[in-house]
Amino acid sequence: MNPDWRGAVVRRLLLMVVASLLLGLLTDQYAWSLVVGLALYLGWTLVQLLRLHTWLKDHQPEEPPPDGYGIWGEVFDGLYKLQRDDLRARRRLQAIIDRVQESTAALKDAVIMLDSDGNLEWWNSAANRLLGLKDPQDSGHPITNLVRHPAFKDYFESGRHQEPLELPSPVNDRIHLQVHLTRYGNSEHLMVVRDVTRLHLLEQMRKDFVANVSHELRTPLTVIAGYLETLLENVDQVNPRWQRPLLQMNQQAGRMQHLLNDLLLLAKLEATTYPSNNQPVAVEPLLQSIRSDAQALSADKNHRITLEADAELQLKGSENELRSAFSNLVFNAVKYTPAGGEIHIHWWCNEQGAHLSVQDNGPGIEAKHLPRLTERFYRVDSSRASSTGGTGLGLAIVKHVLLRHQGRLDINSTPGKGSTFTCHFQSSQIARL
Incomplete structure (x- = not known):
């Protein structure tokens, strides 16, 4: 805009006043001449305002503002400049959006954008293939109405999206999907769905292999253990030099049986x-x-084991499985707490749900080991674990039992001060007398 526009306006007003005075000199009507001049100037200004209002109301996105001169020409030129800048910015943004959409369309993983209520806003072509979404008829519909698996609905509504969810595809139940949900912006959701069918099949093969091998080993191991027990019952008739090997073989056979039992339970x-x-x-x-x-x-270790429990608080689930999980935590505390140590068992509930904690004052565990404690056969200290006779599967069993009971395990430990293992259960799992 011309920086001298104020001077141009003043000059035009002075020119209008001078013309009105000249007209008054000719007609000898100075006042009326000024009134007529100002009225004409005001009418011209109102006409320009009407043109501007009409353009603002009815113009197309790229239609330039009307032509003008004087101050109104400056105004229309300024609007035209702003319009061009806005169009350039919109084209840049649209180019970025197009590139993002093209890149996500090339992904094999489904990418879905949901609003704060879980309604579909946008998705790429992989979502059509993996979830059966249809464009545009599914736009604006709740995702829970289109992916009807009960586990997905619970997962979406729970708000706990730290871990992904695996479920069969609604298009083909032989395809297994992994769903990640992430919140962003004003509580909108970004949903990423990945085809993990191959990983699922490999995991199933591993489970089948472990289960089958464990089952097949039970029979020969039972035979070996039976003969060893028979020989040990008649140990007086055995050459003395074989007595110690027989005792060690019987001990290791018992350990193998415990290991197989744990594998079969898993x-x-x-x-x-x-x-x-x-x-x-x-x-x-x-x-x-x-x-x-x-x-x-504990026997001669003389541990002080205390229990504090809400007698009316019950938990929905399998008693055998819960016994297996809880006993693993308590027995681990007994095994790894030095003689004379203290172990406290606490069972209570609050607004978050039901909780069981097993606290000891044993040697504790370094922080680097905590994330891997529930892995199968993971050893914090292989020499110490071997001396306790453990199978390395106890905490893995605890983890799976809790998952089946909609629970989770928290582990807190400080070296030299002890450890606390806490099981958390949702309120929906609570039952009272």
Whole structure:
């Protein structure tokens, strides 16, 4: 815009006044001449305002503003410049959006954008193939109405999206999908869906292999253990130099049987996602029984094992599976806590759900080991773990039992001060007397 536009306006007004005065000199009507001049100037200004209003109301995106002169020419030129700048910015943004859409369209993974209510806003072509979405008829519909798997609905509504969800594709149940949900902006959701069919098949092959091998090894191991027990029952008739080897073989055979039993239990836990005998379990007497067993396991170590439990608080699930998980935590505390140590078992509930903690004052665990403790056969200290006779599968069993009961395991430990293992269960799993 011309920086001297104010001077141009003043000059035009002075020119209009001078012309009105000249007209008044000729007609001898100075006042009326000024009134007529100002009225003409005001009418011209109103006409320009009307042109501007009409253009703002009805113009197309790239239609330039009307031509003008004087101050209104400056205004229309300024609007035209702003319009061109805006069009350039919009074209740049559109080019970026087009590139993003082209790049996501080339992905094999489905990318879906949802609003804060979970309604579909945009998705790439892979979402059509993996989830059966249809454009444009599915736009604006809730994603839970289009992906109807119960696990997905629970996952979406729970708000806990730290871990991905695996489920069969609604298009083809032989295709297994992994779903990641991420919140961004004003509570919108970005949903990424990946085809993990090959990984699922490999994992299934691993499970089948472990289960089959464990099952097949039970028979020969039972025979070997049976003969060893027979020989040890008649140890007086055996050459003395074979007595120690027979005792060691019997001990290791027993350890192998424990290992196979744990592997078979894990295979059973992995075979289904929820306990078949889902009934309210009285946890307090269950913990009393586990405490008694732990006291017997402690023997001459003289551990002080205390229990604090809400007697009316029950948990929906399988009593056998919960006993296996809880006893693993308590027995681990007994095994790794030095003689004379203290172990505290606490069962309680609050607004977040039900909780079981097993706290000890043992040697503790370094922070670098904590994320891997629930892995199969992971050893913090292989020499110490071997001396306790463990199989390395206890915490893996705990993890799978908790997953089947909609729970999770938290581990807190400080070297030299002890460890606390806490099981958390959702409020939906709670039952009371």
